[in-house]
Amino acid sequence: MLHSILDTLELPVERRHFLFRSTQTLLSAALLASMASYETNASELLAPQNTSAPDPVGKVSLPPLEAQTEQKKGPLPNPEPMEKRIGYAIVGLGHLALEEVLPAFGACEKSKVTALVSGDRTKALTVAKQYGVPEKSIYDYQNFDSIKNNPDVDVVYIILPNSMHAEFTIRSAKAGKHVLCEKPMANSVAECEQMIKACEDAKRKLMIAYRIQYEPNNTEIKKMIREEKYGKVKNIVAVNGQNIGDPSQWRLNKQLAGGGSLPDVGIYCLNTVRFLIGEEPVEVYAQISTDTNDPRFKEVEDVVDFQLTFPSGLRAMCGTSYSHHQSRNYRVYAERAFFGMDPAFAYGGLQMYRSFAQDELEIYETPKRTPKNQFALEMDHMSDCVRSDKKPFTPGEEGLQDMKIIEALYLSARENRPVQLKKHEGKDLFRGTEPKK
Numbered sequence: 278m279l280h281s282i283l284d285t286l287e288l289p290v291e292r293r294h295f296l297f298r299s300t301q302t303l304l305s306a307a308l309l310a311s312m313a314s315y316e317t318n319a320s321e322l323l324a325p326q327n328t329s330a331p332d333p334v335g336k337v338s339l340p341p342l343e344a345q346t347e348q349k350k351g352p353l354p355n356p357e358p359m360e361k362r363i364g365y366a367i368v369g370l371g372h373l374a375l376e377e378v379l380p381a382f383g384a385c386e387k388s389k390v391t392a393l394v395s396g397d398r399t400k401a402l403t404v405a406k407q408y409g410v411p412e413k414s415i416y417d418y419q420n421f422d423s424i425k426n427n428p429d430v431d432v433v434y435i436i437l438p439n440s441m442h443a444e445f446t447i448r449s450a451k452a453g454k455h456v457l458c459e460k461p462m463a464n465s466v467a468e469c470e471q472m473i474k475a476c477e478d479a480k481r482k483l484m485i486a487y488r489i490q491y492e493p494n495n496t497e498i499k500k501m502i503r504e505e506k507y508g509k510v511k512n513i514v515a516v517n518g519q520n521i522g523d524p525s526q527w528r529l530n531k532q533l534a535g536g537g538s539l540p541d542v543g544i545y546c547l548n549t550v551r552f553l554i555g556e557e558p559v560e561v562y563a564q565i566s567t568d569t570n571d572p573r574f575k576e577v578e579d580v581v582d583f584q585l586t587f588p589s590g591l592r593a594m595c596g597t598s599y600s601h602h603q604s605r606n607y608r609v610y611a612e613r614a615f616f617g618m619d620p621a622f623a624y625g626g627l628q629m630y631r632s633f634a635q636d637e638l639e640i641y642e643t644p645k646r647t648p649k650n651q652f653a654l655e656m657d658h659m660s661d662c663v664r665s666d667k668k669p670f671t672p673g674e675e676g677l678q679d680m681k682i683i684e685a686l687y688l689s690a691r692e693n694r695p696v697q698l699k700k701h702e703g704k705d706l707f708r709g710t711e712p713k714k
Contacts (some may be wrong), residue, residue: 295548336354349415362532363431363432363660364389365382365424366390366414368399368433369480370397370401374436381627381650381656382656383705386651388659390410392410393415394415395417425451425453425454432455434486439487440485440532440668442458442463442472447471447472449481451479454481456476456483457483459656460485461680463539463676464536465680465684469566470671483672484673490552490656490670498609498617501609502554505611510609511591511612512594513594514610515545515550517542517597518538518598519603520601520602528577529573529577529593536577538598540627540683549607554589557588559697560698564581564690574599580600583596588702604622606619606620613634614631615631617631630642630643645711658670662710672709676705
């Protein structure tokens with residue numbers, strides 16, 4: 278190419294050769310300089326970086342990749358060192374523990390699994406290897422009380438059939454351990470009261486695992502209601518149902534479960550409405566419909582429709598079932614909009630929505646938030662409370678209040694009449710310390 282250009286010039290041959298060699302030399306030098314610069318930049322990029330000032334608490338940060346116009350993801354995860362985290366013993370290795378809770382420790386910043394309790398030692402040994410739990414920290418239901426001698430366990434997370442919640446909460450408190458217990462808290466008001474007393478006597482914390490109250494989308498809905506963003510709320514409709522399978526499972530055994538769809542999945546409607554508006558119902562009314570020819574419902578109820586009336590006059594219409602296609606949602610009807618969640622109560626994939634008028638348009642939005650692991654959020658809140666000696670946001674009193682309302686709902690269904698409840702003045706009366714944002 279260079280020869281062709283020079284040949285077009287009317288220059289003596291010797292002059293053209295001189296220019297060719299000079300230009301070739303300059304191009305080679307430029308190429309070598311460019312390669313040297315590239316190698317220098319590449320080596321700088323790949324070399325260990327020390328561009329951030331040291332942080333005494335061990336946190337790191339990175340500049341954002343997206344433009345300022347894009348959705349913010351929030352700060353980087355900055356988990357505490359393992360030796361500083363609160364240790365949890367997981368009691369019961371069923372679906373919830375294996376599918377949700379144990380994997381959630383990977384998203385925790387302040388919590389870690391340090392012990393397992395199971396009636397199946399072979400399964401427990403396998404799970405222990407998967408999550409780095411030492412064999413000496415595996416217990417069964419008979420030798421569980423010896424967990425008091427394990428300094429690596431701060432909190433016992435009870436994920437057992439409902440009828441076993443009270444027993445293992447009391448045993449955990451006597452062993453000097455704090456308790457995080459799955460919902461429903463127990464099978465009766467009396468059992469709930471025993472659990473609260475046992476933890477108070479032992480000066481241990483008791484928290485009920487109402488994960489929805491720690492989930493950011495539901496918290497945003499609560500804020501919209503409390504601040505009357507779209508005016509006063511007139512009523513709420515909530516549904517949580519599923520088509521349950523194997524008739525032999527413990528959830529369909531009344532002695533183990535205490536009831537059917539109402540305490541298991543209907544409690545989400547009840548507890549979430551209470552959480553959203555902060556009030557306590559003054560009247561309840563319920564109706565139950567169950568096909569006793571269905572082998573699943575020989576002992577427990579299927580469909581429960583219930584109404585909650587609150588001091589402000591607001592009413593919530595709720596429904597739950599063990600025999601219809603999975604549906605987990607609620608809608609809030611306010612003066613200037615309706616909004617809610619669908620799905621609302623699932624372990625993941627939660628979606629907020631809202632609809633409101635703007636000029637000549639009806640705007641329907643589905644805002645998307647960066648997802649958070651609900652189990653990690655609730656466990657880290659419990660860890661915060663243990664470390665700072667504060668009452669959990671969803672303490673035993675919150676679970677007790679739900680059980681009082683559930684017993685009133687059963688009474689209403691049996692007698693086919695509205696049931697009056699004690700009137701409570703104020704809001705958020707049974708909750709403790711707000712979770713950290």
